[in-house]
Amino acid sequence: MAAITAPVSARKHYLNIDYSWRSWLLTVDHKRIAILYLLSITLFFFVGGFFATLLRLELVTPQGDVVQAETYNKLFTMHGVTMIFFFLIPSIPAVLGNFLLPLMIGARDLAFPRLNLLSWYLFMLGALSAVAAMAAGGVDTGWTFYPPYSTRSSNSQVVLTGLGAFIAGFSSILTGLNFIVTIHTMRAPGLTWFRLPLFVWAHYATSLIMLLGTPVIAITIALAGIERLLRIGIFDPALGGDPVLFQHLFWFYSHPAVYIMILPGMGVISEIIPCFARRRIFGYRFIAFSSFAIAIIGFLAWGHHLFVSGQSVYASMTFSAITYLVAIPSAIKTFNWTATLYKGSIAYRTPLWYALWFIGLFVIGGLTGLFVAALPVDVHVHDTYFVVAHFHYIMVGGQVMAYLAALHFWWPKFSGRMYPEGLAKFAAFTIFIGFNLTFFPQFILGYLGMPRRYYTYAPEFQVLNVLSTAGASILAFGFILPMVYFVWSLRYGRKADPNPWEATGLEWQTSSPPTTHNFEQTPVVTHGPYAYSPQEPHDYLPQGVARV
């Protein structure tokens, strides 16, 4: 492996092989496509964050100071649409999954590289449509697009926004399709199913949801759009339609979609915890199968969004019971991560901190999920800030933390540079404190009865709202820090070794950053992942060895 010992600057790798625009915009290299996604979703993260900032500013006082009702409705809708369709869903799969999946299984690329590029273009086209809708006045239906408001009454850009989500959905489908086929047919010699890293298992489960769920939201949005454009009445009660049918169809995808947003994060945590605890992961098969259990059970729980929509009580009871079931595989994962940490020789590096945030915050988010899965409690807290807080504990406390953990952990592989550890830890703590200060008060607000999606509120809620906004300010500052020091590290960061964390995965057995073809030689896998232990030479055993 002479290539690795050569200086980074002299070596040709996927980043410096060609600098032209063309080489980026027409690339079929999964690593470059991952970078394209990284840049685009970072942009949308800050766009969505900008809307959130305005929302929190408005909620500092009970009156409408910053914006009035119409603008407020548009702001929370566009915050939701941007964050969900253009940040959370593609975040870990499209950036890290794209980059890491072929590396982790010892492949030269995904099974369909051109399809992968097409996914990114579809994503951008969808985003363009949504941005055009925002520029043309925005949309005010809530990210759920419930009819008949969205199909009859709303005067905002529903169709254009829906088109954006529709097109972005196809990007998601193609990504999932690519991942599933790649995992099936492209694994390195010797890499059997139970030698796969748990990140790969998690992405397989995620891809299942992308494949089987996303087309349903596509047709749902298409029907709503057609209803609005052609003035037909599939969901409109005035024309004999049933708006609850829309909610069934919508949540058939959108509930599993929250598992699209959390499962890849769980995959990331399963990689990071054993590495920094220097212990073999506890309960490998349980974690692997629990990803599937979450994906499958998660598909059958959608009706808990319809508890107060006129759904049959018997259906509600069934959906409630199934929702409880999702807690079991989630808990299995959490316990196994904790058991992995137990008696480990823990190195408190930034990725591990984020992983620990993930476990703690996901537990809070998950347990409050059980609250709202219970029929009577849900009737009480439905459409209050309790649900908002629950959702954000999973999505921000879970997925965004996992995303940041992953970015820090694999940054050396992405860029060939190390991030500054001290500053990164500072940012990690800032984000943790800011996050909890923002969203914990919202649990209390919701339980006390403050409804979501209003620009005003009763004066007695002000103290908690001010706390929440203060937390949001800290959180915003915390989110800007990584962006600054990641960019800084590209030039000034310490050069990274191929395997700075002494991790076992195949992706660490190639150079940092990898060459366009990933591996000089296809690795051969001889044993399972996470072989960390004091008995191994150098306390760990890499999963693959280059063939002689």
Next chain:
Amino acid sequence: MDDARTRMDEPNPLSATVDRHGSPYLAHHFDDLEQQFESARLGTWAFLATEVMFFGGMFLAYTVYRGAYPEAFAEASHHLDWRLGALNTIVLLTSSLTMALAVWAGQTGRRRPLIIFLAITMLLGLVFLGVKSVEYTEKYLEGHMPLLGLPFAWEGEHAGQAALFFDLYFVMTGFHALHMIIGIGIIAVLIGLAWRGRFNAHYFTPIEMTGLYWHFVDIVWVFLYPLLYLIGGIALGE
């Protein structure tokens, strides 16, 4: 297989070279053609799974409303011409046969039959669309097209519910027709490629994958026909 090989229209590019990387059909990231073919097949099936769910959303809407308004649906269904629907079913089933034969011709490396079968399939697809447009025109003239605020001429009792049936009819057959148009476009490209001799007994993946897609679109129609045209039976003397 050997029998087929002798009939190929062009020399086998693989027979000349022992090195598997010499195959012009192997993408750089695959190890061999088998891996490449299996990837394409699994990928196509995964795509078809998404298509099943896509149409599934509409079938769900159909099931809900037919369950809610059985009489109106039966009544409205009698206003569709079951003969034209039957004609289109025959056309599509036949096109599936010719598509299957095209794949067979591709597998066995017969270039002329491949082009001929693809062309017939495409032609039948166009016939289907032609019949469909006749039906749409009829519906428009009869005032049974409750779109864009067009007047809905309905003598029966449940005008709103019948309108819902026609909404579903147009949406479902519309999306089906859209899939047909895409399929016809792909086949047209394949004919062009086959004309230039791009396919042989060792490389026919695009034909086989297009075949899968075409058959899927046929299956959708197999369900659409009885569900839309034959509700409550065919009224005699109509």
Next chain:
Amino acid sequence: MGPYEQRIPREQSSHHDPMVHHIIPVRTYLLVFGVLFVLFILTVVVAFFDLGLLNFVVAISIAAAKAVLIILYFMHVRYSSRMTWVFAGAAFVWLALMLGMTMADYISRSWLPIYR
């Protein structure tokens, strides 16, 4: 990349599966088409008789039978890898779940007396 001989199978289904390139004889295609045509005639004939709810059941059953024939023979699933079977089946299982659980709501709505 290592020499070809050393390649350990990546996936069972893709490894030297004799069925990957199975060619179905034309005779079989014609036979399947014949059966499909008969089933189609049957669909239309049944529609002339008023069997009540049974009409729906028969129509759907015939359509399902046709779909299975097309999938098994025209789409070669009968001769494909096990994974292809799973992929083809998964979609229909999922569709059944969506239809079933949603219809469970609609059917049971009237069970509670207060909604009547």
